[in-house]
Amino acid sequence: MPELPEVETIRRCLLPRVVGRDILGVRVFPDPKGCRWLRGMRSPAEFKRLLVGRRIEDVRRRAKYLLFDLDSGEILVVHLGMSGQLLLRPAAAEVPRHARIGFSLEGGSVLYANDPRKFGEAYVYSEPAGRTAVDPFRLGPEPLSPTWSRENLARALAGRTAPIKALLLNQTLVAGLGNIYTDEALFRARIHPLVPGGNLDGARVRALHGAVRRVLREAIAHQGTSAADRQYVDGEGRLGRFQNRLRVYQRRGLPCPACSAPILTLKTGGRTAHFCPRCQREPR
DNA sequence: ATTGGGACCTGCTCGC
């Protein structure tokens, strides 16, 4: 579910609500098949030991990862996978249906990791021994960073034969884009999703670089995309609003906002790409 | 090395 704008929206929601608070307790909800959420940790007990009594000093984002800086110097790393949510609720409120972890915070609230599909993950990064799974710090550049230049994108694409759609989804080339925003950026740059990345000339790389930044900024300004299944909500359970501004994603068969041709979809790399066949020229 | 396909899970929607 959550791509860079959704994770950033969650971060901004949680920041004033959790920073400066102590973690009073950690509850790991039992799962008959094992809690995949903690697969990066040796055990739930180890996870709790590293967190209970720690104060949250900051909440940062790296690509689609949320990083909770702890007063121990360690970092609670959370990735929401496809269906994960971080929900802040009063301690007396109902436990979310798919709760995997509950972090009880000073002040009477509980931060729940709620995730029906269990693709999410949390672990404490305590350089280097505590981390055994994903390394969030070996991702490609942040697309909204001032240092991510169009030359940087051009270098990443040079010589690549894979479809540009697949390359934009590759987190080591540029980090934080998922299926929604790759489709939306390619539409805005008028590039067909199957064009081999290395075939893009300077003008099109420049257009793509600008489109990626614009679409991400606009999506953050609208609190992310809560698409058809409405799974994405921020820490207070609020929906995003960018779904009203999507131009191609989840608009198959609807008219292109630029030229009115019906939006088409295709499959590439196991993902559905949405595009306008008239505005985004077929590669040859 | 790069590319492409499948696997991992559960819940929801759609068509019959």
Added chain:
DNA sequence: TGCGAGCAGGTCCCAA
């Protein structure tokens, strides 16, 4: 109304 197939925004792993 009920059922199975297909689909879903992410990442990892493997084989070619």
